[in-house]
Amino acid sequence: xxxxxxxxxxxxxxxxxxxxxxxxxxxxxxxxxxxxxxxxxxxxxxxxxxxxxxxxxxxxxxxxxxxxxxxxxxxxxxxxxxxxxxxxxxxxxxxxxxxxxxxxxxxxxxxxxxxxxxxxxxxxxxxxxxxxxxxxxxxxxxxxxxxxxxxxxxxxxxxxxxxxxxxxxxxxxxxxxxxxxxxxxxxxxxx
Ligand code: GNR
Ligand code: NI
Numbered sequence: 001x002x003x004x005x006x007x008x009x010x011x012x013x014x015x016x017x018x019x020x021x022x023x024x025x026x027x028x029x030x031x032x033x034x035x036x037x038x039x040x041x042x043x044x045x046x047x048x049x050x051x052x053x054x055x056x057x058x059x060x061x062x063x064x065x066x067x068x069x070x071x072x073x074x075x076x077x078x079x080x081x082x083x084x085x086x087x088x089x090x091x092x093x094x095x096x097x098x099x100x101x102x103x104x105x106x107x108x109x110x111x112x113x114x115x116x117x118x119x120x121x122x123x124x125x126x127x128x129x130x131x132x133x134x135x136x137x138x139x140x141x142x143x144x145x146x147x148x149x150x151x152x153x154x155x156x157x158x159x160x161x162x163x164x165x166x167x168x169x170x171x172x173x174x175x176x177x178x179x180x181x182x183x184x185x186x187x188x189x190x191x
Contacts, residue, residue: 001037004052008112009178015159018050018057021092024135028058032090032133035060044111046149048156051112059091059153063145094130096154097139099123106148108162116174120165122151 007013021028031054039047039060049058064087104124109117125143128150132138142150152162163171 001033003041004034004038006038006042006047006051006111007053008114008182009161009163010175010182011112013053013055014050014112014156014161016050016055017159018048018055018157020057021131024092024131024133028056028092029133031056032058032060036062036088039111042111045145046153047111048153050156050159057093057157059094059150059157061089061091061146061149061153062087063149090133091128091150091153092131092135094128094150094154094157096126096128096151098127100125104148106145108148108152110152110162112156113161113163113174113178116163116178118162118166118170120148120152120162122148126151128154 031049035047035049035052035058038052039045039062045063046059046061049056100123102124103121105119105121107117108120124147125141126147127139127141129137129139155161155164163174166174
């Protein structure tokens with residue numbers, strides 16, 4: 001498995017609408033394995049393929065406490081690895097087929113918007129259909145953090161980031177700061 005670089009706003013790839021997956025193959029499972037390793041390394045709870053630059057409708061998620069990146073350091077936890085596997089969820093071609101009328105506010109962050117957090121209002125619960133790691137059709141009722149996270153990830157598949165739910169003033173301010181950061185870190189040294 002490989003940790004891949006996570007792309008950040010204002011990278012235009014994050015505005016792409018991702019393409020449906022035709023079949024869940026071994027190659028796709030390798031991609032999903034890389035996504036899980038990348039997500040754990042970054043201490044995120046979810047990751048959409050487009051965040052590593054892959055334009056496919058694939059999401060991975062792990063809502064369990066983030067103690068992944070540093071195996072070996074926390075000796076009281078290392079033999080929970082099998083349990084952790086069961087907390088990892090894979091969503092291929094997910095579709096939200098129902099949302100509650102009741103709404104919920106959650107302070108969201110995003111691995112592609114590093115360092116910024118703000119409240120986003122979304123339906124409190126939803127139902128999602130998708131193909132799992134083995135290509136089997138599944139249906140899942142989501143509530144709480146799971147509902148928030150799946151909607152945040154579905155947004156990524158449609159070229160939307162949580163900043164798009166904020167006021168234009170807040171969004172412009174954050175994008176401006178991120179643009180400056182990316183310029184500062186991508187300086188090409190003169191020869
Ligand atoms: O790690 C993440 N935390 C988070 C917190 C609140 C709402 C959504 C998220 S998802 C985010 C990882 C990410 O950027 N996924 O696209
Ligand atoms: Ni995100």
